[in-house]
Amino acid sequence: MSSVNTTAHSVVEPTPTAKRIAGAIVILYALVTMVPLAWIFLTSIKSPPDSISYPPKIVFTPTLEGYCNLFTTRTRQTPDYIQSLPRPTGTCDEITRGRNMVIAGRSNYWPRFGNSLLIAFGSTFLAVSLGTLAAYGFSRFRVPLADDLLFFILSTRMMPPIAVAIPIYLMYRQFGLSDTALGMILLYTAVNVSLAVWLLKGFIDEIPREYEEAAMIDGYTRLQAFRKVVLPQATTGIAATAIFCLIFAWNEYAFAVLLTSGSAQTAPPFIPTIIGEGGQDWPAVAAGTTIFLVPILVFTIVLRKQLLRGITFGAVRK
């Protein structure tokens, strides 16, 4: 849309000034939202005293102590005992000994992180798969009472999920689903599937039926047509939906606190329980949070192209 005459501009293209103003607003907004994240990251590389000093320190000597404390459990020893030990084997060993402690073992952070991965991705996969099939059904077949069913599905989101925490807690105890990965996957799937059905129905409605009809006339069954023609065209919507489901399942805290405590505990309830000597170990908590952000970040970056087209809900799609 460039023009030789620099003073002229097309009606649809914003003027350079408008673009600059819009850009400034976006950057300002990004900065505001990034400040807490930056603060968390900075805290994760501070020493415990630096992390709680007042006024807050902007300039400090970075240390990996927070990450060491996050991954390990430590016990206090006498300086004499520490002197008698052989040379430290790694950075964390050295930092720990500097605090008159020795590493006693690994913390539960990675197992909890693993639980989060399993439960969040597992429930997202289930919710999106079920949601895609249900949305396709609602979009293409004359389902009896379709509107009522869709409203019913949506109505499960009309109260905060935590409102049903007590019944679910009792039910899970009864069925032996408390503190199991399966239980958490089912729970998050149940919460997310309604969102998935609604989002995906919108996307699938936009795919003309003629594509499947053409495929069916060309000798494919409906299921084959769905897989070869509908699914490839729904990837944008599926990616957008998956991100929404994943973010919910990944960040969910209330149910996780209530229903998991041991082997199936996810990272969100675990991170705040990291206690150092004499109180909260803020650098370790910040380190745990920083690492916790990475998977969502990666997922979002990988799917960013689909997302950009998907989240605008058809506005950018051709």
Added chain:
Amino acid sequence: MSEIKIVNLRKQFGDFVAVEDSSFTVNDGQFLALLGPSGCGKTTTLRMIAGLELPTSGKIYLDSEDVTFNRASARDIAFVFQLFALYPHMNVRKNIGFPLLSQRVPETEIRARVEETAKLLRIDHILDRSVSGLAGGDRQRVALGRAIIRRPKCFLMDEPLGTLDAEFREVMVHELRELHNRIHATTVYVTHDQHEAMAMADKIAVMNHGVIEQFGTPQEIYNRPASMYVADFIGSPPMNFMRFHSGLERGTRSVLLDGIEVPVPEVAEDVPPGELALGVRPEHIRFSDTSRLRGAVYGSEYLGTNQIVAVETASGIVKARVSADRSFRLGETVGLEFNPAKLAVFDCASGRAIASTYAEARHG
């Protein structure tokens, strides 16, 4: 290739009758155009033949096999959609080869057949392009390629030229007919454009409100319309109707138009008194100073080789197609003369054409 036979086909959506008890046969290798205005049930009829819609009642035979309730994929037909339905996530080659893939044709053979088909349609140079960037005509050809590659029993096309601009349409009309002449595939072609139907079809079925008003060759449809609806739908400008009140007896050879006797083909049935209309095509009118049927020139439209002159008569406005040499003044009185062999008489109440010797001769 094969024959399509439709018997008493009917489709209702709730209480709404989209297609009403239609019957017709498309012979092997024939090109049928389903012609009618928007909403008359053309697409619904086609979709029932394809198996995309189940009929409320009636039967569909393909090569005398009853396929009424067969799945679309089991009918061995090809369908060209109005918007082509080219798969956007595949390139041209994949789109054309897609139907073969479902039949587990080996890859090398698919490749060969795609290339052969592309050559036939002169699109072999764009095989590896994405379909989203293609021009309308090329999209059309790719859609055709996808249809013909399988060598199906028959082709169904739903307004395949509807989205092309007028100039390109003309080109595609010729290409389509040429393609048909080469591969002789039984074809049902849906259109609302009478010129497309006339130019391509062996047989035309004119539909109105779910009913097939007339089924015949383009010549029959044009020359002997079975109803006022068909007469009015076909031809531009359409047939003129001059209304009069009268009854007719079998063997009558003229009608009285506002007291003036006008010769017509011999009437072959008795008609009780009622509102009738004399139908006359614009090109079957001559100006003659001796004619007793007179009117005043109301307007004219110059078309190059000829002109359309509208004349206001006692029986309504009549449009005549005459040579462009003569110019008329508005209000000028002229005499009209009709070619008696080409006239038709209709019953206004039912819209039906009254049987005449001409009609018998053409139909018999």
